[in-house]
Amino acid sequence: MSRSSLQWDDLKCPIQPWIRTAIDVMGFDQMTPVQASTIPMFSQNKDVVVESVTGSGKTVAFVIPVLERIISEGANKKSFKKGHFHSLIISPTRELAKQTKIVIDEFLKQYPDDMYPIKAQLLVGTNENTVRDDVNDFLENKPQILVGTPGRLLDFLQMTSVKTSSCGMVIIDEADRLLDISFVKDVEKILSVLPKQRRTGLFSATISSAGDSIFKTGLRNPVKIKVNSKNVAPSLLKLNYVVVDPELKFQYLLNLLNNYRFKKCIVYFPTCISVTYFYSFMQYLQNEFKNSKHPFLNEDLQIFSLHGKLQTASRMKTLDSFTETLTNAVLLTTDVAARGIDIPDVDLVVQLDPPTDSDIFLHRCGRTGRANRIGQAITFLNKGREEDFVTFMQVKNVELEEINNLELINPCENFYDIFKKWILQDRARFDHSIKAFVAFIRYYSNHSASSIFRLQSLNYVAICKMHGLFRLPRMPEITKYLKDDPENPVVFADGWLVNPPINLDNFAYADKKREKKRLDELKRTQDIHDKKKLKYELKKKNMAWSNKTETKETKAERRLKMSIKRKAIEEQLAKEEANNSSGEEVEQDWKDVIMQTKKRKTASNDVQGAFDDL
């Protein structure tokens, strides 16, 4: 495409003067290639399937056609019926939906005041707003454009007061994501309640991955627009990787954050739980060592955490704060912020682990190097097998260049001890470490490139230590490490990674309520255990006693002994009688002896009874 054809004035379809003003105000001197190709097609009568690299301006490429068609189809007239809407934009995440609405609102700021207003409404699941609240807002404000996430949009469209028959345009942004297994059912349901006579646009940097499923969207003779087909990543985006010992990976990250110069950095973690876990450890490191000569994490870094398990309001607030922080801002996040998020000053992206899906790799990296800006994306690969990821990406036309100057500047011998100290302050952290590790293993087992990311090849001990675990969790994959291995002194008896082992009974939660619950639970299990133990011991004793019960032979032997004794006593008594006593007394004395023997027997019977009662 020649340079001159990127001039807005050369656009092959007329655009509203106020839209042109908005473009000037936003400082878009010329069109991006994807805009030059898409706007004329989509503003007129064509369905489009658009693939263009991250940060190439796809949002504006669909927002302008939406606004143009609202005007050409008269949806900006007072006569536009209440309860109806004109355009629907579906986004995979709340953050992206909100961002798209902001772009629309930027354009609408230039919309003439004397005309019937054009409005957009955001529809995403939140705790503050119910669907009914959304419907009330919709009926009151009469927006022509709806922007939202699939779940909430579907609920909204199913409300009887919402009429879908005037919908003339649907945009499926990040279409390959919205057509994958987790969203496709909702998206299909949404499309099924919309009129068939409508324009449909599918947009993504990796739309080819959606394959034939794009036809589930009811496209009619679509035009496929593929820009920069040679480059799968923006040209000013540097893609790097670094091979690390997994045990030291987190230290490498700290080192990188301390020593790289950046305005904004996004760090991708594999799971939500690892974000919260490492975020709190980083906060500790920052506070605890702020006056040290070699702090683990520079004081001037501002760390944020964002993941899908947070409430919508908190997610939005974090993203706003990260956007507003001008320099040294670090966002720890998951793939919830992999696609579409447009924060212009992000100049560094770090991936602690490659994503499970190679397309996501480009989306993550694409949070930097946007709109012709310079950016760098660094991916950590675990030493061993993961280096093959580089060749794997090469086949997909993604060239990664190794950097090996990422040395640990102040390698910390006792880093694991510091980690341990932090965890020992609160048992909740110990639980958290195990959950983060288990979630990581689950994540790892989901890699689509399973021949590279093999669980069997993982160095579990190193991964456990990287998570600060005290003991190898009992899982089948770990049995090989549990065997005594003199070669591997880091693993102590019973899988402990620390020596001496931690006394888990004394390991308390910082939260008082939680600790009380734990102690109660501990007491209960101890009682049960004690009872079981006692029962076992008594059983053992009973066994021993019953083993001692006399056999017939020993009884006969005893009887014989008794009769000999009796004889001896009788003889003794007879002798005494001969000397001085009466026969009556002899008889009496003998009875006493018999009585005493009987008593002894009964006493031993009592003991037996006592056993039975227990």
Ligand SMILES: Nc1ncnc2c1ncn2[C@@H]1O[C@H](COP(=O)(O)OP(=O)(O)OP(=O)(O)O)[C@@H](O)[C@H]1O
């Ligand atoms: N014509 C233009 N000139 C200069 N900058 C532009 C132009 N159009 C859009 N931009 C800017 O480019 C950045 C990226 O745009 P956008 O978010 O639409 O990219 P995208 O192609 O949708 O990326 P992704 O695939 O990551 O979602 C935005 O900050 C936007 O303001």
